[in-house]
Amino acid sequence: MAQITAALVKDLRDRTGAGMMDAKKALVENDGDTEAAIDWLRAKGLSKAAKKSGRTAADGLVAAVRSDDGKTGALVELNAETDFVARNEKFQSALREIAAEALKTDGSLEALQNAPAPSGEGSVTDMITALVATVGENMTLRRTAKLSAPNGQVASYIHSAEAPDMGKIGVLVALEGADAEKLADAGRKVAMHVAATSPASATTDDLDPELVERERQVLTDQARESGKPDNVIEKMIEGRIKKFYKEVVLVEQPFVMNPDQTVGQFIEEQGATLVGFVRFTLGEGIEKDADDFAAEVASMTSKS
Template sequence: MAQITAALVKQLREKTGAGMMDAKKALVENDGDEDAAIEWLRAKGLSKAAKKSGRTAADGLVAVQVSADGKSGAIVELNAETDFVARNEGFQKALSGIAKAALETDGSLEALAAAPAPDGQGSVDDMIKRMIATIGENMTLRRSAKVSADKVASYIHNAETAGMGKVGVLVALSGSGDLEDIGRKIAMHIAATSPAAATTAELDPNLVETEKRVLTEQARESGKPDNIIEGMIKGRMQKFFKEVVLLEQPFVMNPDQTVAEYLKGEGATLNGFVHFKLGEGIEKAADNFADEVASLTKGS
């Protein structure tokens, strides 16, 4: 049996919003396995953060760049320690150059880091190291991606400046109609709903299996017969897919139709999308205010 420490309990509470005793019991029941404890809390209906994909705990900006012919687009996330640095004109100019450089790569982070720096001195990775030395704050080129199609549309939610902000989306489309307008509307929808995948087939199998286990456990606690439980699980999984699969989601600009129905009506086909939310999935340790004050006054 793993040792269940106060620190483990505190960490689980912060991630799920569960009560102290519930968090401790979840860890005890799952031999200290945090992921299993989170799933256990969800199944018991005790987690207040069941849908969270991660806590936004890093500053910086997300930038998008679309090629002149509109057929390809790149998206990049550059992290910094503080929002103060992210608002700096030099940081933003560097990120804009990095996003343009990403258009000339295959979209991978490795290729972008090795690409020629926008300032002409070494690689992108070299430039970031120089920025760190100059500004005195750590920075990380966290991720990048690239999409191509007949038309690529981009969207930045709450833009800090042109082409960059906290949330960025690229949508790749083919077909007829005003693909720029269609793509922008789909990109805005994605920013609002954060779909996990374009289609059910593209969903992470682990995500699907975890959801099914949680729903199965919840259904069994109802005490109903197995044949009824099977129907309950099937119905709840269908609801889950409508929540997280882009093409099955109700279109935010017309909830009476799905995204797939909207695209079909416009004569457009979705070829892919990328959605970056700044700091998604990164956790930053939160200092205890009382401990901080105590450390400052110690010895005074």
């Protein structure tokens, strides 16, 4: 029997888009003959993934998961081409398993991509490649994030849920304090606020200096149009920067459940301190191709 080398497996994977374990099995079944292995994969429907990979995957779901003790949480965004596939049980089951793996990683995308698949065969990336071949749409494990609160709780919230703990917007909020149950409840309320307002940072210290400088420049240009003297303009700008902070900084924002207090005041009232937050909105920043999958199907239908 021919020796099945790593280079041989890699070459087959590059040519077919098949998962590592599938490529290896194809070579074993065909005594190392790459061309025969390609035909074998095609017959099994496992070489389709490469053809799908050029399509834009801007739909899908965001999943939130928490550890049993509530001290760690993770978000995962898995994209597909259409919401039809996102509602598919196979897609949701795969995302649920991938999210569980995310809790075991360091929170980086690379670590999750290379994590062992729950099935024990290959990696999470291989698992997704196999799912692409099965479902027939391109999929992308786009991003993941992890939050921990060793002395507190990580709360999660999913907005526009399609399934338990999966939806279009996912939020994690980490709080520390004494009462775990109280922290979990407060954290969920803050997570709901974050979903609604999409703050740019947790505190003013965390805010991107470039964002602040850009806002300051805009405000300065606007103030100078008034023709007021520089000392007055400076006071105007400082007042408007404070207003800007109330719009984009989580702890400075009016709390949506009680606008008479800020989020920071609400958290302090609960005897808690904010560790951090993460917010994922499905598909944000992805530009959909004009000729996407739905358009392709419509085009094919109109021609028939």
